[in-house]
Amino acid sequence: MKEISIGKLAYSKLFLHLAKYPQLSCNGILLSKPSKNSSVKFVDCVPLFHSSFTLAPAFEIALSQIDSYCQQNGLVISGFYHAFDNNNQTEPNMMCYKLAEKLKENGDVSFCLIVDNSKINPSNREPCFNVYSFGDDQKLKKFPGNLNLEEGTYETCEKLLEENRFSLINDFDNHLDDVKKDWRNLKLNENISAVESLSAK
Amino acid sequence: MSTKNLEKIKNWNDASLQLRNWRDDNVRMSKETLDLWTGYIAPSINRLGDEKWLVYEQVFLAALDCQNFPIAEDCLAALKAQFSSSKRVKKLRAMRFEAKEDYHSALEIYESILEEDETNAHVLKRKLVCLKAQNRINDYVRELNEYLKLFQADHEAWLELCDTYLNEMDFAKAAFCLEELILMYPHNHVYQQRYADIKYTQGQFDLAKTYYLYSLKLNPNNVRSLYGLLLTTANLKSSQKTKEGSDNTKLNLWAREQIEKKYNDVDSDKNLIDSVNSLFQYLTIGKNEK
Secondary structure (H helix, E strand, O other): OOEEEEOHHHHHHHHHHHHHOOOOOEEEEEEEOOOOOOOEEEEEEEEEEOOOOOOHHHHHHHHHHHHHHHHHHOOEEEEEEEEOOOOOOOOOOHHHHHHHHHHHOOOOOEEEEEEOHHHOOOOOOOOOEEEEEEOOOOOEEEOOOEEEEOOOHHHHHHHHHHOOHHHHOOOHHHHHHOOOOOOOOHHHHHHHHHHHHHHOO | OOOHHHOOOOOHHHHHHHHHHHHHHOOOOHHHHHHHHHHHHHHHHHHHOOHHHHHHHHHHHHHHHOOOHHHHHHHHHHHHHHOOOOHHHHHHHHHHHHHOOOHHHHHHHHHHHHHHOOOOHHHHHHHHHHHHHOOOHHHHHHHHHHHHHHOOOOHHHHHHHHHHHHHOOOHHHHHHHHHHHHHHOOOOHHHHHHHHHHHHHOOOHHHHHHHHHHHHHHOOOOHHHHHHHHHHHHHHOOOOOHHHHHHHHHHHHHHHHHHHHHHHHOOOOHHHHHHHHHHHHHHOOOOOOO
C-alpha cells in the first residue's frame, strides 16, 4: 500500500475532538469505504473516549454499534486515532498496539494515527498526526507511504475552531453519559459540510 | 466571546458571578475565564474588593493553561505585591516555571516550601505532577503511592492512581484503588460501576455482574451499568447451572428493556435504534421475541 488519504469530514471531526478536550487523551475510530485497490481513504471518524481507554465494556459496546453503523452506510472500520495528554509523547504505546491488533481482525491491515501535539495549531498546514500501520507481521510500524488530505481541510478546521464548534462534537463517552448525545454527530456532519461550501467560494 | 458558555453573560456582575461559580466548582474553563477577564473584569478589578485576590489567582492559572504569559505575569505581579511572603504565591511562581516546562526551577521552589511545611498537600501534589508531565511514569506511580500513605482520604489521588494503572493496563492494581474508594464512598454508583468495568476487563464476569447490580441499585439510570449488566449476563450464559442460568436470563432481559426505554425516551432515530438492536441480538440469551 503506497498511499492513504483522509477526507475533510474525518479530519475535521478528529480535530474538533482534540479541541474539545485539550487537557485529556482522546481516541476514536476511523472509517473508510471498502476498496478493491490498495489505497485507503478515511471518510469518517467516530470519536470514542476521553478517559479510561483500556476498559473493555464501553469499548465492546462502541465497536458493536459502530459495526452496525458501518453496515448501514457501506463503510468499514480501518483504524483509529489516539492523542496523548502528555505534550511530548508521540510514539504509540502498548494500549495502541493492542487496539491496532484488535482492529486488524477486520482486514489485512489496520492504521493507527498518533497525534503530534506540536502540529495541532490551526494555522498549521501539515497533518497533525503520524501514521502507523499494523499488518500481518504483527508489528506497529511507521507508514512510509504518502498521506493525502482533501483540499480545504485545514481551512475548514480553522473556521470550525474560530466559531467554537468543538463544543458540538459528541464522543462515545458523552453518549454513555447521556444517550441523547449522538456519537454519529449527524448534525455536526451537516455543519461541517456547510463550512466546506463557504471556504470553497 | 462566542462560546456557548458565555452567551448568558451580559455585564460585569454576570461575569464575576460566573467566575465565582467556576471557582467554587473547581471547573477548568481556562479559555472562557480569560475571555471574561479581558472582556469584563480586568478594566474594573477593584470593584471586586477582597475577592480580587482569588480572581487574580484564578485568572493566573487559566492564563498558564492557555500559555498566555502576559496576563499570567500581570496577575502574579499583583499577588506578589500584596502577599510578598506567602507560600501560596510562591507555589504559583513555581507553577509558572512548570508551564514553561522548566521543572528544575519549579522543583527547587517546591522543595523550599516543603522544608518549612513538610505536609503541604498542594505542593506535594505539584511535585508529583512534575513527574507526570515529564512522562516519568514509574517514578510518578511510586511517589503517588507514598503520597497516599500520608493522605489516605484523598479520593482524587486514588482516582488519579487508578487511571494511571489503567493506562499501564495493570488492572489488579487499578481495582485495588477503586476498592479503597468504594470503602470510603459505598454509595457512589460510579465507583461501583467502574470497579465492575475493571473486573469485566479482567474476565471476572461474576464479580462484574455483582458490582453492576450494586451500581444499578444506587442509580438505575447508569447507562454504562445497564450495558455492563447486559454484557456480563450474556458472557455468563454458557457457564450456568439452572437457577443461576434463569436469573441471568431475567437480568439480561431486564437490562435490555431498560436500555431500549432510554433510547426511546430521547426519540433516537431508527438507525441508532437498529444499531442498538443488533447489539442486543448478539448479546441476548433466552427467547428473543422481537
